[in-house]
Amino acid sequence: MAPWQPGPGETLLARDAIEFASGTAPAVSGMRWFRDAERKDIQNELTVQAGWPEGPSYTPAPSPPSKSAARKAGRFGLGALVAAVVIALGAILGDLGGAGPGGSKGPGRPRDPENEVDDFPVLWGAPGTLARTLPWRLDPARRPAGYHTHCVVTDRRVAIVGFPDRDPRKDEVLWEIDRQRIAQVERMTYSEVWGEAKIRFTDGSWCRLAPPEARYGWTVLRHLAHPTELLLxxxxxxxxxxxxxxxxxxxxxxxxxxxxxxxxxxxxxxxxxxxxxxxxxxxxxxxxxxxxxxxxxxxxxxxxxxx
Incomplete structure (x- = not known):
């Protein structure tokens, strides 16, 4: 057995670990949802119709207090509020100890608040669309322990492969498409891992994928973010x-x-x-x-x- 190999005349551009992304904003941190084109949750549909195993159900964390509530808290509990702010700032400064690409601190700012702050869909599509064909093993909350997923990018296609026991020699192809079926790939920088890919397909569906750990110059995104032009x-x-x-x-x-x-x-x-x-x-x-x-x-x- 051997890891996945490109076909004759096909150029391998990248292969790296990949999974469905996880929310970064406080209300959705570590969470992810699967939506149809009307923003309805489709987890049950994926379980019944596509054979996905049961997964966790997430509830966004409560929103922070409004400005009026904060002013009221300031009038009646200034001392406690100051103490809380000091603790929070200490935690934030601790979290910002590492610098991302370009020396920036932290995960940056949301570009798509509706889908990054208030909600965090990682799969979005109407019935029958391409996003719904993605393998459930991309979900770290569903796949078996010790199972890993990689994205393989060539000049012709994109494939998702998976393997158990941390052993790429046991590769199995879970999903693949021609690159022509990808309409756009966006770099989503509001992320704890610094770079995520929002992949829009030609049928209007999309997904949000990420490496499981921080990457500088994630090779998958490097070779998907714009059309590949080889120099022979x-x-x-x-x-x-x-x-x-x-x-x-x-x-x-x-x-x-x-x-x-x-x-x-x-x-x-x-x-x-x-x-x-x-x-x-x-x-x-x-x-x-x-x-x-x-x-x-x-x-x-x-x-x-x-x-």
Whole structure:
């Protein structure tokens, strides 16, 4: 047995751990819902019609006090309120000890409050839509202990694979689609893991997926956030080809069976990725080294959105 492999002529771009995202805002922290196009809960439908196992039912936490209530509390319990604020600030400052990408503190600000603050759908779709075909094993609250799910991205398709016992050699394909069926992928930065993918399908349904742990430059999102444009050796200038070969040779743990993959990034620069000899792991998928290259075939600077 062996981990999932691309087909002939197909280029493997990324493989990393993935699951349904979890809420970050206080009212929905650690929670997730499954909705139809009218925002109705469809957990029971998924259980009865799609064979999903029973999962937890979540209730959003109470909203914080209104401004008038806060003023009233200030009049009658200022001392207690100040003490509570000091404790809360201490907790917040402790939580902000780690910096996210770009040196920013904390999870950032909501971009979609309706679906990030008051509610947190991770699957949204009418009956018969593509989002409803996603495998239930993406739900960390439903899958068996020790079972892991990975997203595999190639230049042709996107697949979800799963395996028990933290052993990728036991891969089973749970779901896959052609990339043409994805209409848009948004980077959702209001997240404790720094980056999440909101994937909109061509039928109007969508899902919100994330790595189980924080990632800087999550490779799944890197290769889904915009169409893949491969730069093949025959299309490179002599200087570009020389730079790619030089960088690949500098990777001492490079897998010699894997050719470097070069893709054009949103900035117009190129990303060189070289796979290492490290085996596929449950937590991190495949391991790659990367370097940016300018259009002239020199070291290129990283631009926002390139990773």
């Amino acid at each position: 050796p025959a299309e490179m200038t002599p200087r570009q080809r020389k730079y790619v070969e030089s960088y690949a040779a500098s990777v001492t743990d490079r897998d010699p069976a894997e050719a470097p993959v070069v893709t054009r990034r949103p900035s117009g620069r190129f990303l060189i990725e070289v796979r290492t000899t490290a085996p596929v792991t449950a937590g991190d998928g495949i391991e790659k080294r990367h370097q940016h290259m300018s259009k002239r075939g020199r070291l290129g600077a990283i631009r926002q959105g390139d990773l």
